[in-house]
Amino acid sequence: MIVPAILRRRAAYTSVLAVLTVLGWGDRPCYAQLPVTMHGEAVPRDIREMYDRGLQYLAGSQNEDGDWGNGGYQGAGTTGMAVMAMLASGEDPNFGVYSVQLRKALRSMIRQQDASTGYFGNSMYHHGFATLALSEAYGAVDDRDLWPQGEGDRQRSIGEALELGVRASITSQKNNPTSAWRYSPNGNDADTSVSGAVLMGLLAARNAGIEVPDESVDSAIKYFANMTSENGMVGYSGGFGGGFDESIARISIATLVYAISRQKDLPEYEATLKHLSRNLEQTGAGHYQQYTDYYKAQALFQGDIEAWEKWNKLLVRRLRDSQQEDGSFSGQLGPETSTQLSLLALAVNYRFLPIYER
Numbered sequence: 001m002i003v004p005a006i007l008r009r010r011a012a013y014t015s016v017l018a019v020l021t022v023l024g025w026g027d028r029p030c031y032a033q034l035p036v037t038m039h040g041e042a043v044p045r046d047i048r049e050m051y052d053r054g055l056q057y058l059a060g061s062q063n064e065d066g067d068w069g070n071g072g073y074q075g076a077g078t079t080g081m082a083v084m085a086m087l088a089s090g091e092d093p094n095f096g097v098y099s100v101q102l103r104k105a106l107r108s109m110i111r112q113q114d115a116s117t118g119y120f121g122n123s124m125y126h127h128g129f130a131t132l133a134l135s136e137a138y139g140a141v142d143d144r145d146l147w148p149q150g151e152g153d154r155q156r157s158i159g160e161a162l163e164l165g166v167r168a169s170i171t172s173q174k175n176n177p178t179s180a181w182r183y184s185p186n187g188n189d190a191d192t193s194v195s196g197a198v199l200m201g202l203l204a205a206r207n208a209g210i211e212v213p214d215e216s217v218d219s220a221i222k223y224f225a226n227m228t229s230e231n232g233m234v235g236y237s238g239g240f241g242g243g244f245d246e247s248i249a250r251i252s253i254a255t256l257v258y259a260i261s262r263q264k265d266l267p268e269y270e271a272t273l274k275h276l277s278r279n280l281e282q283t284g285a286g287h288y289q290q291y292t293d294y295y296k297a298q299a300l301f302q303g304d305i306e307a308w309e310k311w312n313k314l315l316v317r318r319l320r321d322s323q324q325e326d327g328s329f330s331g332q333l334g335p336e337t338s339t340q341l342s343l344l345a346l347a348v349n350y351r352f353l354p355i356y357e358r
Contacts, residue, residue: 042350042351043349043350044349046316046320047316047346047349050316050319050320050323050346051089051343051346051347051350052089053323053327054085054323054327054328054329054339054342054343055085055086055089055097055098055327055343056327057326057327057328057335057339058082058085058086058101058336058339058340058343059098059101061328061335061336062082062101062104062105065104065108066079066101066104066105066106066107066108066109067079067105067108067109067112068082068336068337068340069334069336070334070336073333073334073336073337074122075112075120075121075122075123075126076108076109076112076113076120076121076122076126076127076129076130077120077122077123077125077126077127077128077129077130077197078126078129078336078337078340079105079108079109079130079133080105080109080126080129080130080131080132080133080134081129081133081337081340081341081344082101082105082336082340083102083105083106083109083133083136083137084132084133084136084340084344084347084353085340085343085344085347086098086101086102086105087102087136087137087140087352087353088343088344088347088350088352088353088356089347089350089352090350090352093137093140093141094141094142094145102137102141103141103145103146106134106137106141106146106158107146107147107155109130109133109134109161110155110156110158110161111155112130113130113156113161113164113165114168115156115164117168117171117185118164118165118166118167118168118171119165119168119185120165120168123183123184123194124172124181124182124183124184124185124187124194124197124198125183125193125194125197127165127168127169127185127197127198127201128169128181128194128196128197128198128199128200128201129197129201130165130201131162131165131166131169131198131201131202131204131205132197132200132201132204132355134158134161134162134165134205135162135201135204135205135207135208135210135354135355136204136208136353136354136355137158138158138159138162138208138209138210139208139209141158143157143158143159146158159210162205162208162210163210165201165205166201166202166205166210166211166212168185169181169198169201169202169216170202170212170213170216171185172185172186172187172198173198173216173219173220175188176188176189176190178190178223178238179219179220179222179223180192180195180199180219180220180223180224181194181195181198181199182194182237189237189238190223190237190238191236191237191238192224192227192234192235192236192237192250192253192254193236193249193250193253195220195223195224196250196253196254196256196257196295199217199220199257199261200256200257200260200355202216202217202220203217203257203260203261203355204354204355207260207354207355208354217261220257221257221258221261221263221266224254224257224258224268225266225268227254228254228268228271228272229271230267230271231271231275232251232271232272232273232274232275232276233245233246233247233251233275234247234250234251234253234254234272235250236250246282248276248279248282248292248296249288249291249292249295249296251272251275251276251299252276252292252295252296252298252299252300253295253299254268254269254272255269255272255273255276255299255302255303256295256298256299256302258272259299259302259303260302260355264303269303272299273299273303273304276296276299276300276303276304276307277300277303277304277307280300280307280310280311280314281314289331290329290331290333290337290338290341290342290345291333291341293315293341293342293345294341294342294344294345296311296345297311297312297315297344297345297346297348298348298355298356301348301356301358302358305358308348312348312349315345315346316346319342319345319346327339329342
């Protein structure tokens with residue numbers, strides 16, 4: 001039986017707590033410090049230093065209300081990417097260096113969510129990334145410390161917000177004739193980029209123990225299969241294929257959703273993974289660079305670990321040369337979003353987020 005990551009994390013915490021209780025330390029909070037230390041030591045020093053500088057930049061550029069978006073993209077999804085970047089480093093999310101920033105960010109995301117529909121707003125891109133981030137935070141961040149005293153009774157918990165977000169994703173999919181997603185939750189067409197963001201949110205929620213119907217995942221994977229050619233190219237929009245071109249970002253997205261949904265036996269998965277593995281040095285162009293890095297890192301890691309190791313060395317070298325003095329990474333998406341995506345591409349090295357597990 002496959003045990004959801006949320007249960008594994010809670011089981012590990014329970015085991016550690018039992019030992020500490022015997023030692024007389026059981027009344028002190030202890031959130032996964034042993035796994036954090038273990039994962040942290042395995043990451044090369046140059047990557048850790050680069051990552052830490054990036055996190056320090058994000059911590060310093062966070063707005064007072066908990067979000068990001070100064071001079072760039074702004075919304076629950078952008079905030080969610082920063083949350084994942086902070087969680088992925090292995091710092092204790094409840095008492096660590098970035099615990100205050102994490103709580104502010106999570107509160108900001110939940111406040112932006114429509115309490116009736118569960119939609120996180122701006123676009124289904126934001127909705128997908130926000131759902132993914134809440135899935136990674138669920139079970140790791142203690143809800144008891146999330147809201148200021150006296151406010152928690154009036155606000156949703158992480159789990160409640162996550163369940164509501166999942167419901168919004170499924171409702172949008174059911175109302176879409178392609179069984180996938182477009183920018184608006186009421187869209188009647190779809191594209192593989194937005195659909196990848198939303199589907200990864202659903203898969204992460206399922207991994208965290210939230211109920212996600214198999215039918216929803218299977219229908220979305222069928223959409224991706226229809227959009228994948230025999231040579232591994234992936235189309236952009238529509239519901240019946242076509243429009244195939246050399247988009248490493250879309251090929252990476254398809255490879256990743258096939259892998260995380262446990263559909264590695266599909267010929268479409270074999271085709272997209274083979275294309276990525278044979279084109280390691282090919283990157284996204286212009287403002288798609290960091291977006292491509294984000295998905296390609298995960299897709300290669302899930303599918304071909306040797307190819308990922310080769311590509312990761314190229315990534316580390318490129319990001320090390322391009323990181324700014326303040327720790328940020330520049331790009332047409334704005335320094336904050338570009339930094340979030342670049343850090344998340346590096347975060348696979350930590351292997352700490354549940355969605356990054358193989």
